[in-house]
Amino acid sequence: MIKVEDLRKTYRAGLVEVPALRGVSxxxxxxxxVAIVGPSGSGKSTLMHLLGCLxxxxxxxxxxxxxxxxxxxxDELARVRNRKIGFVFQGFHLLPRLxxxxxxxxxxxxxxxxxxxxxxxxxxxLEMVGLGARVQHYPNELSGxxxxxxxxxRAMVGEPILLLADEPTGNLDSRTxxxxxxxxxxxxxxxxxxxxxxxxxxxxxxxxxxxxxxxGVLEGDERV
Numbered sequence: 283m284i285k286v287e288d289l290r291k292t293y294r295a296g297l298v299e300v301p302a303l304r305g306v307s308x309x310x311x312x313x314x315x316v317a318i319v320g321p322s323g324s325g326k327s328t329l330m331h332l333l334g335c336l337x338x339x340x341x342x343x344x345x346x347x348x349x350x351x352x353x354x355x356x357d358e359l360a361r362v363r364n365r366k367i368g369f370v371f372q373g374f375h376l377l378p379r380l381x382x383x384x385x386x387x388x389x390x391x392x393x394x395x396x397x398x399x400x401x402x403x404x405x406x407x408l409e410m411v412g413l414g415a416r417v418q419h420y421p422n423e424l425s426g427x428x429x430x431x432x433x434x435x436r437a438m439v440g441e442p443i444l445l446l447a448d449e450p451t452g453n454l455d456s457r458t459x460x461x462x463x464x465x466x467x468x469x470x471x472x473x474x475x476x477x478x479x480x481x482x483x484x485x486x487x488x489x490x491x492x493x494x495x496x497x498g499v500l501e502g503d504e505r506v
Contacts (some may be wrong), residue, residue, distance in 0.1 A: 283310060283311060283312040283346070283347055283443065283475055284308075284310035284333065284344075284345070284346055284443070284444070284475075284477075285343070285344075285345040286306055286307055286308050286309070286333075286342070286343070286344055287307050287341070287342055287343040287344075287345075288305045288306075288307055288341065288342040289303055289305070289306045289307070289329070289332060289339050289341075289342035289344060289352075289445070290303050290304060290305055290306075290340050290341040290342050290345070291303040291325075291328050291332060291337070291339050292340045298391060298476075299504075302323075302325045302498055303325045303328055303329060303332075303339075303489075303498045304330040304497070304498040304499050304500060305342065305499070306325075306329065306342075306495070306498075306500045307342075307500070308500060310475060310477065310488065311394060311475075312443070312475055313470070313473055313474075313475055314475055314476075314490065314491060315467075315470040315475075315476045315478075315488070315490045315491070316475075316476070316477045316478070316489055316490070316491045316492075316493060317468070317477075317478050317479075317480055317485070317486035317488075317489035317491070317492050317493070318330065318478070318480075318493045318495060319479075319480060319492055319493070319494055319495070320481070320484045320495035320496050321481070321483065321496065322481070324336070324495045324496050324497065325495050325497070325498040325499075326479045326495045327479060327497075328450060328487060329479075329495065330448050330474050330477075330479045331411050332344060333446060333477060334363065334367055334369060334446045335351055335354075335359040335362050335363050336363070336446055337473075338359075339352050342436065342480070343438065345364060346362065346366065346444070347443060349362070353440065354420075356436070364389060364392055364432060364440065365393070365395060365401070365417060365440065365442075366442055366443050367442050367443075367444050367445075367446060367448050368436075368437030368438050368440065368442035368443060368445045368446070368474075369437055369442070369447075369448075370430070370433050370434055370437050370445065370446070370447040370448070370450045371433065371447075371448050371449075371450075371451035372448060372450065372452040372453055372495060373453065374421070374426075374429045374430055374432070374433045374453075375433065376421040376429055376432060376433060376436075377421075377506070378420065378421050378422060379420075380420070381417065381418050381419060381420055382408060382413060382416055382418070382419050382420075382421075382424065382432045383401070383404050383405065383408065383417040383418060385421070385432055385436055386404040386407050386408055386432060386435045386436045386439050387400045387401065387403075387434070388406045388436065388437070389436060389439055389440045390403060390404070390440060392459045393440065400439075403439050404417075404435070404439055405417060405506065407435035407436070407438055407439040407456045408431075408432070408435045410435065410438070411431040411432070411434050411465060412431065412436045413428060413431050413432065416428060419487060425458075426453055426454055426458065427454055427458035427461060427462065430450065430453075430454060430458075430462050431462070434462070434465055434466075434469075435477075437471065438469060438474070441476060442477045443474065444476075444477065444478075445469060445474050445475065445476045445477070446464070446477050446478075447466065447476065447477070447478040447479070448478075448479045449480055449481070450462055450463075450466070450478065450480070450485075451482060451485050452464065452480075452482075454476075456470075456484075456501045459482075459485065463485055463488045466488065467488060476489075489506070490502045490505065490506060491503070491504065491505050491506065492506060
């Protein structure tokens with residue numbers, strides 16, 4: 283489902299070119315659960331942004347679900363993000379003036395889904411993450427773990443084929459983090475491909491495959 287060939291990304295700092303990825307290649311099959319691990323500055327977050335179509339590579343190819351997304355324009359990339367990919371971030375990224383339900387509805391609003399349908403889907407997504415009784419609460423009325431659950435519901439409400447998680451337990455205590463990882467396991471068991479970036483090896487150990495990145499190079503690919 284994911285095919286990356288010689289993927290490269292270089293940033294400019296003034297007149298200096300800073301390589302973040304130096305020719306990364308790998309494939310991920312549909313239904314896999316993969317953790318991308320590496321030290322700070324290794325290039326793992328850059329890789330996540332490229333996989334999520336939040337940025338474009340400087341070179342190489344990226345195929346997602348049979349489409350070479352590395353050649354798409356901004357509007358086409360936005361459609362891929364909205365229809366094929368769900369995102370979960372360390373910082374939750376919930377809108378504070380919207381309820382949990384309204385936050386989860388947002389991806390469907392952007393798709394043009396009618397109000398009744400998107401509300402039904404959002405309620406089901408919140409029930410899936412155990413927050414059926416909290417749909418009308420605002421983010422500041424929820425714990426960190428509950429906010430992350432809302433973020434997961436928002437990521438999954440559009441039934442993506444790929445869930446990308448960037449340090450999803452980074453702001454959570456160990457118990458709450460474990461509960462979030464349990465949710466990822468359930469999502470993966472239901473057939474969704476999960477790719478998680480983390481520096482936490484306890485979190486990474488939940489995945490079935492580890493991609494190890496250092497200095498912008500893939501230096502390890504282990505199945506566990």
